[in-house]
Amino acid sequence: MARITFEAAQRWYDGADAPAVPGIDLVVEDGEFLVLVGPSGCGKTTTLRMLAGLEDVDSGRILIGERDVTTLAPKDRDIAMVFQSYALYPHKSVRENLGFALKMAKVPREERERRVDEAAALLGLTELLDRKPRALSGGQRQRVAMGRAIVREPQVFCMDEPLSNLDAKMRVQTRSDIAQLQRKLGVTTVYVTHDQVEAMTMGDRVAVMNGGEIQQVDTPLALYDRPANLFVAGFIGSPQMNLLEARVDDRGVHLGDHTLPLDGTTSAPLPPQVTVGVRPEAWRLVGPGEGLPVRVHLVEELGSEGFAHGSAQLGDREVPVAVRVPERGQVTPEDVLHLAVPTGAAHLFDTATGQRLGS
Numbered sequence: 001m002a003r004i005t006f007e008a009a010q011r012w013y014d015g016a017d018a019p020a021v022p023g024i025d026l027v028v029e030d031g032e033f034l035v036l037v038g039p040s041g042c043g044k045t046t047t048l049r050m051l052a053g054l055e056d057v058d059s060g061r062i063l064i065g066e067r068d069v070t071t072l073a074p075k076d077r078d079i080a081m082v083f084q085s086y087a088l089y090p091h092k093s094v095r096e097n098l099g100f101a102l103k104m105a106k107v108p109r110e111e112r113e114r115r116v117d118e119a120a121a122l123l124g125l126t127e128l129l130d131r132k133p134r135a136l137s138g139g140q141r142q143r144v145a146m147g148r149a150i151v152r153e154p155q156v157f158c159m160d161e162p163l164s165n166l167d168a169k170m171r172v173q174t175r176s177d178i179a180q181l182q183r184k185l186g187v188t189t190v191y192v193t194h195d196q197v198e199a200m201t202m203g204d205r206v207a208v209m210n211g212g213e214i215q216q217v218d219t220p221l222a223l224y225d226r227p228a229n230l231f232v233a234g235f236i237g238s239p240q241m242n243l244l245e246a247r248v249d250d251r252g253v254h255l256g257d258h259t260l261p262l263d264g265t266t267s268a269p270l271p272p273q274v275t276v277g278v279r280p281e282a283w284r285l286v287g288p289g290e291g292l293p294v295r296v297h298l299v300e301e302l303g304s305e306g307f308a309h310g311s312a313q314l315g316d317r318e319v320p321v322a323v324r325v326p327e328r329g330q331v332t333p334e335d336v337l338h339l340a341v342p343t344g345a346a347h348l349f350d351t352a353t354g355q356r357l358g359s
Contacts, residue, residue: 002155002188004028004051008060009070011046020046021212023060031186033179034217035203037193038235043212044192045160051190052081052158064155080149082159086141088133094120095129098147119147122181139170146178150185157182157189163198175202196236200224208232226347230354233277233347239307239322242278244314245351253348256314258292260341270348270357277347280307281324283339291340294321296333308337 006026012019021043028034036044049055051062053074061070069077088097095116102112120126123143133141142162149157162178163171179202182189193199199206200220207217208231216228227233233241246253246260248270253260255276284291296310306325311318323339325331348357 003030003063003065004156004188004190005063006047006051006060007063009047009050009057009062010059011043011050011055012058019058019212021050024212024214026207026214026217028188028190031188033182033189033191033202033204035191035193035199035206036209037196037199037206038209040194042209044194044209046212047209048158048160048190048192051156052079053077054081078155080152080154080157082145082149082157082162084161084164086133086145086165088141088144090133093130093132094125094136094144097133097144098125098129098151101148101152115151115153116147119150122150122184123147123177137170138166139174142166142174143177146181150181155188157187157191159189159191161193162191163193163195171198178202197238200236208235210235226356227277228356230275230277230349233349237279239280239309241347242280242321243349244276244278244312244319244321245317246274246276246314248272248274253346255292256312258340260346271350271352273351274357275349275351276341277349278341278345280322282341282345283323284342285326286338286340288336288338291338292321294323294337294339296331296335296337298333299325299331301328306331308335310337 006024008023008025009021010019010023011021024047036047038044046055050057053072057070061068063069064077089100092100098116098119099112102115120129123146125143125147128136128140163174166174175198191202203220205217206220206223208215208223210231216223216232223232223236227236230243234243244255246255251259253274253276260276292312294310294312296308298309300307306328307322308325308331309320309322312321323337349355350357
């Protein structure tokens with residue numbers, strides 16, 4: 001069983017004013033694909049490297065199954081790592097690259113060849129086994145790096161932004177390949193990325209990190225539909241959720257001159273200042289004189305859909321607003337859209353604490 005457990009695992013670098021990871025508590029179930037996502041410097045790679053044994057754990061512990069691996073050397077943890085750089089030996093063939101770790105571990109030749117052939121077939125590399133890395137595309141090199149991890153038959157895969165060096169088209173294809181491969185192998189996998197689209201499309205669950213702490217861990221759809229706080233709301237989704245500060249009174253929530261009725265979103269009393277979150281696709285277009293007026297500055301036509309980016313006047317502040325437009329070519333810069341929020345489509349957050357309000 002390769003269940004991974006972080007128990008208050010902390011990493012504090014020498015000379016730092018605060019820990020990079022203050023004390024993470026997290027469980028990754030056996031066979032699960034968990035993605036750690038967050039902005040640069042949020043602690044996701046440090047967390048992965050603590051699991052792999054490449055960073056010390058200053059306090060707390062990490063378990064794989066029932067085994068405490070906190071102080072074990074990387075080679076004793078039964079983990080295979082896939083890095084951002086392919087780190088292939090340029091003078092060795094694909095076959096030699098795939099089997100090198102097994103050769104160093106003195107795995108018998110027949111067993112070595114069996115594992116290399118199986119991994120090559122799984123990854124579509126059989127026809128490339130005699131080529132050198134320089135003769136491969138970026139996607140093929142990444143598959144060789146994956147194959148090198150697979151042949152070791154580890155309990156856990158650790159992947160540190162393995163798609164960062166690929167172009168956009170190859171990233172889409174390769175992330176699909178990795179997700180399918182993980183499900184086929186059933187190996188517990190912890191995957192690090194800063195790309196929230198990658199996280200949402202690959203993970204069984206996603207852990208959103210900021211400042212070394214997990215903000216929320218849940219399924220991709222749960223993160224999108226019910227973000228726990230303002231950070232998650234603003235990070236998950238592309239374009240990101242509109243976050244608009246509003247005042248509250250007995251009549252409702254006021255976005256400038258537009259009022260959202262209190263529709264039972266929360267039964268608890270609301271603070272006087274809240275932040276209203278609205279997904280770009282949730283706005284409803286209404287007629288002039290209704291809703292929130294938004295002046296369009298830019299229209300992104302993406303083929304299958306389009307997004308208008310503009311601004312709205314809330315009191316003495318001008319705030320950015322994004323909305324998905326229903327028909328291509330119907331909205332142009334300098335148009336004024338009037339937007340309303342359908343019942344139940346608004347997310348409410350405490351502006352002071354950042355925490356979600358209501359169910």
